[in-house]
Amino acid sequence: MVLNRLRTRHVLSVVCVLGLGCGRAEPTLLPSAKAEKAEPLRIAAAADLQRVLPDLIEKYKAHDADVVLTFGASGQLAEQIRKGAPFDVFLSANMKFVEGLETEGVVAAGSVKPYARGSLVLAVHRAASGDVDGIADLVKPKVRKIAIANPKFAPYGTAANQALERAGLGGSLGPKLVLAESVRQAFLYVEQGDAEAALVSRSLIVDGGSLKVIQVDPGLYDPLIQGLGVVAQSDKLDRARRFADFVVGEAGQSILGAHGFRTSGEKAEPPAAREGAPHGG
16 A cells, blocks of 8 residues: 555656646646747738728638738838838739839739729819819819829829829919828818819729719820739748739629729720719719
């Protein structure tokens, strides 16, 4: 009996030394057994995608549930990526910024591809909606401020400038123009009544909203072909490429199309059907 008790004490001592549980000590998991939390996939996205990307990510959750979105003007995002910001995928509002990064080796070679074509619209606040039926009416006294995105950083700002110049309005409207940091901010200016009108992306318009929306003749501005690319220094290259493939694939294109983008399988409408057609209230 004494011998058995001694053996029992010896076994318990070995268990305690190995840290396998004595008294109130918590069990220690070996490193190989610890759950590893994956880093989120970080997407830098142009401001015109602020309404559509949450819907797209919701659909994409079946493939990757951990995605973080950062929105901004394409030019500013490109500069952040150039300086080493930890993004994995860049969705620009044009091809220029993402192709420039590819040339510099910042975006992975061969990963750049177009994913949508945007449309420029004239959004008019209800305070001036009775006076504005087209871009030519922006000269009227009732329209005191016109918001556009800063062309230095935002492709939609460049398109807005082109539309005004080609319509012969560039010189006369200069004092009325208010430069916003992004196309999303330009939209907020008119939505909140800080400007009577704004030239913005169709994708930001909420159908049934309070703004009067007029399609701008696409002949007045260069095509807004939007491109994406995978950041070369990403440590999640496989996940980044899968996300990019999803955006340009059937499911992603369907969601983009539902938010006012023209996609690869969509034919252009004739200009006559676009110009001056009120849409969305």
